[in-house]
Amino acid sequence: MLKCFYIFKDKSRTGKSAPELSNESRRDGNSEGNRATRSAGSVSSARSIPEMYREREQNLRVFSLSELKEATRNFNRMLKIGEGGFGSVYKGSIQPPNGKGDPIIVAIKKLNTLGLQGHRQWIAEVQFLGVLEHPNLVKLLGYCATDGERGIQRLLVYEYMQNRSLEDHLFNRAVPVVPWKTRLKIILGAAQGMAYLHEGSEVQVIYRDFKSSNVLLDEDFNARLSDFGLAREGPAGDRSHVSTAPVGTLGYAAPEYVETGHLSVKSDIWSFGVVLYEILTGRRTLERNLPVMEQKLLDWVKQFPADSRRFSMIIDSRLRNDFSLSAARRIAKLADSCLNKNAKERPKMSEVVEILTQAVQESQETTPIEATGAGPSRPTQLPSPKQLKKKTIAETARPMSPLAQA
Numbered sequence: 001m002l003k004c005f006y007i008f009k010d011k012s013r014t015g016k017s018a019p020e021l022s023n024e025s026r027r028d029g030n031s032e033g034n035r036a037t038r039s040a041g042s043v044s045s046a047r048s049i050p051e052m053y054r055e056r057e058q059n060l061r062v063f064s065l066s067e068l069k070e071a072t073r074n075f076n077r078m079l080k081i082g083e084g085g086f087g088s089v090y091k092g093s094i095q096p097p098n099g100k101g102d103p104i105i106v107a108i109k110k111l112n113t114l115g116l117q118g119h120r121q122w123i124a125e126v127q128f129l130g131v132l133e134h135p136n137l138v139k140l141l142g143y144c145a146t147d148g149e150r151g152i153q154r155l156l157v158y159e160y161m162q163n164r165s166l167e168d169h170l171f172n173r174a175v176p177v178v179p180w181k182t183r184l185k186i187i188l189g190a191a192q193g194m195a196y197l198h199e200g201s202e203v204q205v206i207y208r209d210f211k212s213s214n215v216l217l218d219e220d221f222n223a224r225l226s227d228f229g230l231a232r233e234g235p236a237g238d239r240s241h242v243s244t245a246p247v248g249t250l251g252y253a254a255p256e257y258v259e260t261g262h263l264s265v266k267s268d269i270w271s272f273g274v275v276l277y278e279i280l281t282g283r284r285t286l287e288r289n290l291p292v293m294e295q296k297l298l299d300w301v302k303q304f305p306a307d308s309r310r311f312s313m314i315i316d317s318r319l320r321n322d323f324s325l326s327a328a329r330r331i332a333k334l335a336d337s338c339l340n341k342n343a344k345e346r347p348k349m350s351e352v353v354e355i356l357t358q359a360v361q362e363s364q365e366t367t368p369i370e371a372t373g374a375g376p377s378r379p380t381q382l383p384s385p386k387q388l389k390k391k392t393i394a395e396t397a398r399p400m401s402p403l404a405q406a
């Protein structure tokens with residue numbers, strides 16, 4: 001897993017330990033007064049994520065450290081299922097809130113106090129996931145925060161995702177290949193989650209760390225966005241961006257954000273375009289074991305335009321030609337529009353959902369010849385954002401389904 005990068009050193013420090021101590025998520029260029037965040041599909045709101053969290057914090061369960069030690073057999077290495085800049089993630093088993101019924105399988109993330117993502121990111125994770133609800137966002141069940149002689153202990157407890165991450169299924173050769181139609185289902189679900197963040201929630205949210213490792217998969221391969229430690233509220237009032245020190249993951253961050261620190265929802269769109277090409281090619285954004293001309297994914301795919309006869313050469317060979325060529329062309333053109341150097345020209349996330357929905361339908365309707373990519377290439381005309389019908393966010397912002405138990 002690629003580590004997060006900090007281009008500028010963040011000099012802010014906090015000794016606060018409770019998630020309701022909340023001005024953290026309003027820093028980096030967001031004004032604390034006269035907030036009027038606009039979110040397409042919702043009315044303007046003067047409330048911030050911290051203010052909304054204070055109303056809903058009782059929905060999160062507060063765990064003791066001893067409970068989570070028992071749930072993970074004292075954080076047994078055999079139960080470790082992941083590790084990143086935040087710390088380690090363990091599979092565990094907790095008792096239901098009322099103490100009745102079968103144990104619930106969960107994922108428990110334990111903060112590494114020496115890591116790059118510290119207390120501030122832990123607060124952001126608790127606040128954002130304590131407020132946001134959507135079927136394509138991972139569900140936070142609760143947290144643990146204790147300060148003792150051995151230092152601070154910060155943990156998060158999530159619903160358990162049986163099929164790990166999209167990254168595992170795309171790049172880990174020990175994991176079964178994800179079929180074409182399943183890939184489309186996953187990326188469409190991720191897009192629906194992102195559309196909710198950008199346009200469907202009361203407060204516009206910039207995810208800031210969209211990548212394949214943060215797209216988790218449940219037992220039915222439904223996508224759930226995870227890891228909101230770097231998320232930020234969108235710009236206030238008439239501002240077009242939030243100014244903040246660039247953070248994120250190498251290869252996924254939008255160029256204007258890296259160069260200027262100007263963060264907007266269009267920064268997320270760029271990252272989404274990168275993952276679209278990962279879905280198509282089965283390659284990471286950077287692979288140093290390949291020939292020099294092929295190491296950088298975005299540079300390599302430029303040699304195979306979507307309407308060219310050579311385009312099918314970039315499609316993941318592990319799909320064994322079992323894919324819709326016309327749908328693949330549509331997705332490549334969508335990726336190109338997401339990767340437009342001019343951020344204003346990138347599509348909105350609701351438009352991305354519309355195009356991916358068309359690609360899913362196209363894949364379901366293709367004949368065997370079209371699916372294998374045989375025969376001459378047929379250019380696929382990608383509708384411009386202005387040509388797309390306005391898709392109501394109500395279609396992508398469905399109520400959160402009940403907690404799935406393993």
